[in-house]
Amino acid sequence: MxxxxxxxxxxxxxxxxxxxxxxxxxxxxxxxxxxxxxxxxxxxxxxxxxxxxxxxxxxxxxxxxxxxxxxxxxxxxxxxxxxxxxxxxxxxxxxxxxxxxxxxxxxxxxxxxxxxLAPMLEARKPAYPFVALLVSGGHTMLVLVAGLGRYRLLGQSVDDAAGEAFDKTAKLLQLPYPGGPALERLARDGDPTRFRFPRPMTDRPGLDLSFSGLKTYTRNTVLREGDDAAADIARAFQDAVVDTLAIKCRRALEQTGVKGLVVSGGVGANRALRERLGEVAAQAGAETYYPRFExxxxxxxxxxxxxxxxxxxxxxxxxxxxxxxxxxxxxxxxxxxx
CATH class of the missing domain: 3.30.420.40 (ATPase, nucleotide binding domain)
Incomplete structure (x- = not known):
């Protein structure tokens, strides 16, 4: 067909x-x-x-x-x-x-x-059931996928999506549109030890997420430290988002017992996120699946x-x-x- x-x-x-x-x-x-x-x-x-x-x-x-x-x-x-x-x-x-x-x-x-379902376009396809992290500018959610149309929502952002938080933080740092990729590039030059930002909602059980507080924390840091700290702030912000998503994905794999983690949506192209989720899946005895970058x-x-x-x-x-x-x-x- x-x-x-x-x-x-x-x-x-x-x-x-x-x-x-x-x-x-x-x-x-x-x-x-x-x-x-x-x-x-x-x-x-x-x-x-x-x-x-x-x-x-x-x-x-x-x-x-x-x-x-x-x-x-x-x-x-x-x-x-x-x-x-x-x-x-x-x-x-x-x-x-x-x-x-x-x-x-x-x-x-x-x-x-x-x-x-986009990773199924690749030669290496996930098998049902799997956990899917849908992470984009408009949505951030963890879903248990048992088959076509068989979805159970495990957790989602209660406020800003991860991609939205990336874009708004990039605007705070006066980076060009679209902000997410620009922030990722800037973060590569940042010192990972200078700042440590909070990992929202990881100190409590559950799989829901929140990024609005992290965005506010970042804004206050920008106002306090000034433009000279932009790369270090970008790195601290990205590390916080990546760690938060990794912690929630690890919990989802542990709770469901499945051995596949699908990551899709625009933020799924973030290389730091891909690397971290690969480590999380390996530790859980699972494999990660992504659509090609494009x-x-x-x-x-x-x-x-x-x-x-x-x-x-x-x-x-x-x-x-x-x-x-x-x-x-x-x-x-x-x-x-x-």
Whole structure:
């Protein structure tokens, strides 16, 4: 089954074609970083307009890269939510129109389900059950994954997502947008012994997380120490986030007894986090699984893949389409035939 995937939940336009027999055939991502940089964050109206401009030529380009005619597609998957409603509507409108014109099924995909299944696009795939750490600019959660649509939320951030905390801290340090990667680069030059920041909610049981207090602690340190300490502050902040996530992942592996840890979402590209979680998993007798770096951020490949799994099982959306800004992952269910 050949499925076209369309991702427009925020500030990346992603298009891909995934085949259930041959794997990922082609994909392309357009980042809106340059568009939003002058504003220091995503402007929803500009994001939606840019998706409108980019989608049609990107679809044609991906079809050409895969050596396919659109009539050879068997289904279309698009991100239904969560995300920015205006941006989601662009992808949904194009996807549903294309599916209607080709008389093929369409399916609205959950953005976070697509992320947590993204490591299955790699040659080395996790086996069910596994623990997934979904860590991005909008979400930070630990999920026990027993199968497609079989998810149990173990813990999540009660305030800022980890990626959001990275971006806000980067802005405090006057780093360029996008802040997360810039902070990671600066932290490499920092002295790991100069400051030690708190590891929030690690002194109590449970798997929930919190990063707003850490962000405030960082802000107070910036005001006290000044710009000369920027690299050392960035290092202390990153170490605190990485340690906090590592502690919670270790607890999740211990509590569930599973032997696989999946890490996905934009912050999953952070090299310090990958190294630390590799150590945690090894100590627990488990293995870590990641999507390739280019598939950590929002992309069409993960949407095409997640959509293909459900479409092949017989699931599809009705003729009317809707999108949702908020959509709890734990409300998903397995396909009827799964």
């Amino acid at each position: 050949r499925v076209l995937g369309i991702e427009t939940s925020c500030d990346e336009t992603g298009v891909a074609i995934y085949c259930t027999r041959e794997g990922l055939l082609a994909h392309a991502v357009h980042s809106q970083v340059a568009l939003h940089a002058r504003y220091g964050g995503v402007v929803p109206e500009l994001a939606s307009r840019d998706h409108v401009r980019k989608l049609a030529p990107m679809i044609n380009g991906v079809l050409a890269d895969a050596g396919l005619d659109r009539r050879q597609l068997d289904g279309v998957a698009y991100t239904r939510g969560p995300g920015l409603v205006g941006a989601l509507l662009v992808g949904a409108g194009v996807a549903r129109s294309l599916a209607w014109g080709l008389d093929i099924p369409a399916l609205g995909v959950h953005h976070m389900e697509a992320h947590l 598939l950590c951020t929002d992309n069409g490949a993960m949407v095409a893949h997640a959509g293909a799994l459900r479409l092949e099982a017989g699931e599809q959306s009705g003729p009317a389409f809707d999108v949702v800004a908020r959509w709890p992952l734990e409300t998903l269910e397995p396909p009827v035939a799964a």
